[in-house]
Amino acid sequence: xxxxxxxxxxxxxxxxxxxxxxxxxxxxxxxxxxxxxxxxxxxxxxxxxxxxxxxxxxxxxxxxxxxxxxxxxxxxxxxxxxxxxxxxxxxxxxxxxxxxxxxxxxxxxxxxxxxxxxxxxxxxxxxxxxxxxxxxxxxxxxxxxxxxxxxxxxxxxxxxxxxxxxxxxxxxxxxxxxxxxxxxxxxxxxxxxxxxxxxxxxxxxxxxxxxxxxxxxxxxxxxxxxxxxxxxxxxxxxxxxxxxxxxxxxxxxxxxxxxxxxxxxxxxxxxxxxxxxxxxxxxxxxxxxxxxxxxxxxxxxxxxxxxxxxxxxxxxxxxxxxxxxxxxxxxxxxxxxxxxxxxxxxxxxxxxxxxxxxxxxxxxxxxxxxxxxxxxxxxxxxxxxxxxxxxxxxxxxxxxxxxxxxxxxxxxxxxxxxxxxxxxxxxxxxxxxxxxxxxxxxxxxxxxxxxxxxxxxxxxxxxxxxxxxxxxxxxxxxxxxxxxxxxxxx
Numbered sequence: 001x002x003x004x005x006x007x008x009x010x011x012x013x014x015x016x017x018x019x020x021x022x023x024x025x026x027x028x029x030x031x032x033x034x035x036x037x038x039x040x041x042x043x044x045x046x047x048x049x050x051x052x053x054x055x056x057x058x059x060x061x062x063x064x065x066x067x068x069x070x071x072x073x074x075x076x077x078x079x080x081x082x083x084x085x086x087x088x089x090x091x092x093x094x095x096x097x098x099x100x101x102x103x104x105x106x107x108x109x110x111x112x113x114x115x116x117x118x119x120x121x122x123x124x125x126x127x128x129x130x131x132x133x134x135x136x137x138x139x140x141x142x143x144x145x146x147x148x149x150x151x152x153x154x155x156x157x158x159x160x161x162x163x164x165x166x167x168x169x170x171x172x173x174x175x176x177x178x179x180x181x182x183x184x185x186x187x188x189x190x191x192x193x194x195x196x197x198x199x200x201x202x203x204x205x206x207x208x209x210x211x212x213x214x215x216x217x218x219x220x221x222x223x224x225x226x227x228x229x230x231x232x233x234x235x236x237x238x239x240x241x242x243x244x245x246x247x248x249x250x251x252x253x254x255x256x257x258x259x260x261x262x263x264x265x266x267x268x269x270x271x272x273x274x275x276x277x278x279x280x281x282x283x284x285x286x287x288x289x290x291x292x293x294x295x296x297x298x299x300x301x302x303x304x305x306x307x308x309x310x311x312x313x314x315x316x317x318x319x320x321x322x323x324x325x326x327x328x329x330x331x332x333x334x335x336x337x338x339x340x341x342x343x344x345x346x347x348x349x350x351x352x353x354x355x356x357x358x359x360x361x362x363x364x365x366x367x368x369x370x371x372x373x374x375x376x377x378x379x380x381x382x383x384x385x386x387x388x389x390x391x392x393x394x395x396x397x398x399x400x401x402x403x404x405x406x407x408x409x410x411x412x413x414x415x416x417x418x419x420x421x422x423x424x425x426x427x428x429x430x431x432x433x434x435x436x437x438x439x440x441x442x443x444x445x446x447x448x449x450x451x452x453x454x455x456x457x458x459x460x461x462x463x464x465x466x467x468x469x470x471x472x473x474x475x476x477x478x479x480x481x482x483x484x485x486x487x488x489x490x
Contacts, residue, residue, distance in 0.1 A: 029119075034126035038092055038102045041126070045119045055088040055116070060104070095129055104132040111139030117147055125154040133158060137165035142172065149175050152183070160185035171197030174204040177212050187219040198229030205236030205243065208277045211388075217245040221413070230257025237264045239274075239388040241408045249443070250416035258414065258423035265409065266433030269400040270389075278389040278401070285390065405430070407437035419447040424455040431462050440467045 029048040034041045039057045046054040088110035095101035105124070112120075124130060133152065140148065145168055152158060161176060161183055173188050174197075193201075201220070205212055225233070230253045237243070248261075270278065386392070393404035424444065431439065442463060449456065 029122070032122075034123055035100075036126050036128065037100050038090070038105070038123060038127060039099060041123045042090065042119060045122060046116070049115055049119060051115055051119070053088070055090055055110070057090045057092060060091055060093040060106075093132075101129045102127050103129050104134065105130065106134035106136070107138050108134070108136045110137075112144070114144060114147075117144050121147060121151040124151055124158075125156075127155070128157065130155050130158050132160040132162070134162040135164075135166065136162070140166040140168065142168050142170045145172065146175070152176065153181070159183060162187040164189045164191065167192040171200065173197060174200035177201070177204045177215050177218075179204075179210050179212060181212065182214055184214055185217045186215060188223070189219055190222040193220060193223035193225060193229070195226060195228040195232070197223075198225045199232040202232035202234075202236030205233070206238060206240040206388075208239065208273050208389075211240050211242075213242050215243055218243060219245075219247045220251065221247045221249040223251050225251040225253065225257075227254050227257035229253075231260045234260035234264050237261070237406050237409065238268070238403075240406070241386075241388055243409060245411040246409060247413040248417070249413045253414065253417040253419070255418075255420055255423045255426075258417075258419050259426050261412070261414075262423070262426040262430045264406050265412075265427070265438060266405045266430030267402050268405055270394075270403055274389060275401055278394075281387060281389055405434060405438075407434055410439060411441040412439060413443040414447070415443045415445040417447055419444060419449060421449040421453050421455055423447070424449055424453065424459065428455055428459055428462075431459065436466075438466075439463070 029045055032041075032045055032048055034045075042057055043054060091106040091108065092102045093104035093106075095103045105127075124133070133155075135148075140163075145166070152161060159182065163173070163176070164187060168191070171191075171193055173191065173193065176183060176186055191197075198220075201218075205215075205218075220233075223229075225248060230248065230251070233246075233248065234257075237246075388403070391404060395402050427442065427444075431442075440463070442459065444456070444459075
């Protein structure tokens with residue numbers, strides 16, 4: 001009797017083990033559940049999807065030496081764009097040597113087919129700690145790029161993408177910096193980006209109706225943007241208030257393109273389309289109860305006094321929306337309150353300039369200034385929410401609406417282009433017009449101006465006064481790629 005019970009127990013146990021083992025191995029890639037361990041998942045998924053030569057997975061040894069390796073490989077790619085690596089592999093960097101915490105994935109010098117890309121599109125979103133994706137010469141096509149872009153959007157903590165040496169026929173790189181993109185750092189070096197690609201990127205940075213609000217660093221070095229492309233990029237900088245670092249080095253840009261870039265850094269006149277949109281925003285701000293009162297008052301403090309001295313349609317519109325009830329009750333006394341308001345508003349306007357509220361630098365927003373008091377930090381928080389077309393520094397003069405310019409951009413690299421001393425004079429004028437805010441680093445090396453010109457010395461003097469502890473002035477020594485040594489370390 002006891003013997004039969006033991007045999008029955010052993011048989012039931014064996015059946016349970018068989019059931020477990022039958023359920024464990026997935027038969028297809030669709031059945032496979034990613035574990036978050038890239039080394040394990042990549043190999044298993046490649047086998048399930050019948051990848052013949054499965055690339056190996058290697059762990060990076062040290063981040064301090066990787067930059068030199070990457071730069072050397074990038075330099076090699078300029079002269080060896082037709083060769084591919086004979087031993088494809090994925091290089092990964094771990095967080096605290098934990099194999100389940102991959103923070104960087106680098107694919108370098110081998111052509112990825114669609115199957116391998118499908119494998120990565122399954123694995124990468126499952127890696128919760130992934131922060132950087134580096135793809136150098138991987139043979140992307142327009143189709144595989146779209147797939148890769150969709151994968152990037154699914155990675156919750158991915159903030160940096162390096163996509164270099166991957167020319168695309170449609171030049172659709174702008175999809176990586178759409179308005180809903182969470183990327184803060186994007187490098188697009190050596191992708192043969194021309195005027196068309198630059199136009200799309202400029203539109204992605206900002207238009208009258210939308211703007212990217214997360215991208216902090218954009219590297220477009222070693223492309224073919226030219227003057228026409230630089231003009232498109234400058235249009236994108238007009239109303240963008242997130243970008244801190246921009247590199248346009250080695251892009252065949254001349255004085256014409258540089259003139260438009262310099263223009264948006266200093267005070268510039270709003271276009272008709274921008275003025276119309278500004279009117280709509282002012283009306284919406286006054287009608288909405290959800291808008292911050294400080295933004296409405298700041299916009300009005302600069303707009304209303306001008307309505308007394310100007311008869312433009314913008315001014316008449318503002319006067320008609322100041323106080324509709326008073327206008328209805330006593331329409332004959334419309335001008336008197338307006339004149340009174342003009343004199344009353346002057347004092348707070350000057351006071352706000354004194355406390356530097358409208359001119360907080362974007363570098364401080366990014367956390368570069370650790371000496372902010374509580375009150376100053378509150379001002380920074382408010383400035384972050386200010387709409388560029390409602391900038392409190394906007395003034396009305398000579399029949400034009402003048403914007404104070406983009407003072408959020410802190411680093412601009414134009415090394416290795418075709419700029420003459422004429423370009424230097426334009427940048428000098430813009431820097432002087434920026435006042436205390438604006439650029440902290442301007443690289444103009446290896447252009448076509450005399451090395452001993454007075455304009456360059458004046459630019460260097462301005463930069464040293466703005467940030468005396470920095471050595472990256474316009475006369476800095478660049479690395480072998482024409483890049484400031486700290487540009488990609490932001």
